[in-house]
Amino acid sequence: MDIEEIFQSLSVLVADPNLSEGKRVELLDRIKKLAAVLERPEDVLTKLAFSPSQFMTARVATELKLFDVIVRQGKVNSEELAETTGANKVLIERLLRVLTASGMVDEAGVSTYTPNKITKTLTSRTGEAMIRAFWDIKLKSMARIPEYLHHTGYKNPEDATNGPFQFAYGLKDQPFFDWLHEPKRAREHDTMHTYFEGDRGSRPDWVKWFPVEEKFFKNVKTQKDDVVMVDVAGGRGHDLDAFVRRFLDVQGRYVLQDLPMVLDDRALELHSKIEKIAMDFWKDQPVSGARIYYMKFIMHDWNDERCLQILTNVTAAMTKGYSFLVVEDFIIPDQGCPLLAALFDMQMMNALSAMERTEGQWVKLLKAAGLRVEGCYPPPGDGTGIIVAELK
Numbered sequence: 001m002d003i004e005e006i007f008q009s010l011s012v013l014v015a016d017p018n019l020s021e022g023k024r025v026e027l028l029d030r031i032k033k034l035a036a037v038l039e040r041p042e043d044v045l046t047k048l049a050f051s052p053s054q055f056m057t058a059r060v061a062t063e064l065k066l067f068d069v070i071v072r073q074g075k076v077n078s079e080e081l082a083e084t085t086g087a088n089k090v091l092i093e094r095l096l097r098v099l100t101a102s103g104m105v106d107e108a109g110v111s112t113y114t115p116n117k118i119t120k121t122l123t124s125r126t127g128e129a130m131i132r133a134f135w136d137i138k139l140k141s142m143a144r145i146p147e148y149l150h151h152t153g154y155k156n157p158e159d160a161t162n163g164p165f166q167f168a169y170g171l172k173d174q175p176f177f178d179w180l181h182e183p184k185r186a187r188e189h190d191t192m193h194t195y196f197e198g199d200r201g202s203r204p205d206w207v208k209w210f211p212v213e214e215k216f217f218k219n220v221k222t223q224k225d226d227v228v229m230v231d232v233a234g235g236r237g238h239d240l241d242a243f244v245r246r247f248l249d250v251q252g253r254y255v256l257q258d259l260p261m262v263l264d265d266r267a268l269e270l271h272s273k274i275e276k277i278a279m280d281f282w283k284d285q286p287v288s289g290a291r292i293y294y295m296k297f298i299m300h301d302w303n304d305e306r307c308l309q310i311l312t313n314v315t316a317a318m319t320k321g322y323s324f325l326v327v328e329d330f331i332i333p334d335q336g337c338p339l340l341a342a343l344f345d346m347q348m349m350n351a352l353s354a355m356e357r358t359e360g361q362w363v364k365l366l367k368a369a370g371l372r373v374e375g376c377y378p379p380p381g382d383g384t385g386i387i388v389a390e391l392k
């Protein structure tokens with residue numbers, strides 16, 4: 001088979017609507033390994049060392065709204081981009097060289113550009129927020145992690161009040177979320193919470209692959225006053241909204257919980273079935289006896305000791321033999337961890353002195369909270385898994 005034929009059969013495979021997420025990720029992985037055969041070790045190092053320049057270029061382009069202009073115009077040259085954005089034409093051409101070479105924008109001639117799928121994603125609200133969140137907020141502490149770890153004698157960062165983030169930002173005993181939610185940080189608050197809305201990326205929502213009906217609604221039919229689900233620290237409610245819309249025929253109440261300033265910001269229009277109840281997860285859980293207490297990307301923000309405090313408040317509200325705790329987070333495999341999960345783990349270390357957990361670490365943590373783990377379900381592909389637990 002020559003290279004052209006390989007490309008041909010790959011495009012057919014990728015266009016297949018029945019291509020599963022697991023197969024897609026497996027294929028991508030194999031193709032990367034194939035590319036690695038051709039790549040020279042020196043080039044791997046060069047790419048690594050130069051990767052911040054690529055991210056910097058995307059950040060500048062975001063600020064100049066270059067992606068928006070390219071998407072809006074369809075086809076645009078550097079002179080027009082300079083005129084629209086007020087940036088120097090030579091500077092625009094230098095930036096666009098990086099953006100086209102890295103596939104974020106297409107070239108349609110000399111100094112002429114057209115959008116592609118990635119350009120469009122970069123103009124989305126959540127896409128733009130991701131660039132800003134990682135560059136404007138997280139990079140400062142990430143850049144100082146080597147110095148921080150040297151300073152601490154290479155201890156595993158586990159203290160939310162005294163970690164890389166506090167070191168870089170000169171904070172005294174202030175955890176990341178307390179810093180983020182200070183009234184003077186409205187811009188950072190909006191950036192991070194918009195990023196959280198899209199933090200699942202392209203990975204499928206759990207309601208699309210997990211047997212929700214069979215596990216939770218086959219043997220129990222909830223009535224209109226029963227609480228079907230509490231999304232504990234659910235941010236702006238994107239996950240709960242997806243759940244409600246997927247199970248419209250399941251009767252009952254759906255509760256979105258987070259800190260008051262998060263619930264107040266009304267960035268998203270949620271399904272009318274969703275009620276908002278402000279709460280602080282260090283205090284008592286205000287809703288008792290729900291069928292499901294769901295927590296996505298919460299446990300990975302905290303060390304075991306803090307997770308136990310949060311879990312104690314949730315378990316006190318659960319009904320034995322009826323309520324389930326559903327945790328959605330990465331389940332790190334003991335071997336062959338996908339790069340995405342490994343990098344998420346570094347981000348947890350960076351901002352929160354926290355970590356992603358292996359199945360063994362999940363089971364130990366949940367058992368310590370008085371729970372029985374019903375199952376740890378790895379996702380199709382490289383996304384987040386589901387851990388289901390109930391009171392012992």
Ligand SMILES: C[S@@+](CC[C@H](N)C(=O)[O-])C[C@H]1O[C@@H](n2cnc3c(N)ncnc32)[C@H](O)[C@@H]1O
Pocket residue numbers: 177196197199232233234235236239257258259262279280281282295296297298301
């Ligand atoms: C990583 S975000 C996850 C949000 C959402 N579950 C998701 O997956 O997109 C962590 C959430 O915890 C919330 N949070 C932080 N401290 C909290 C507290 N003390 N009580 C309740 N929520 C809190 C934040 O406001 C934020 O929405």
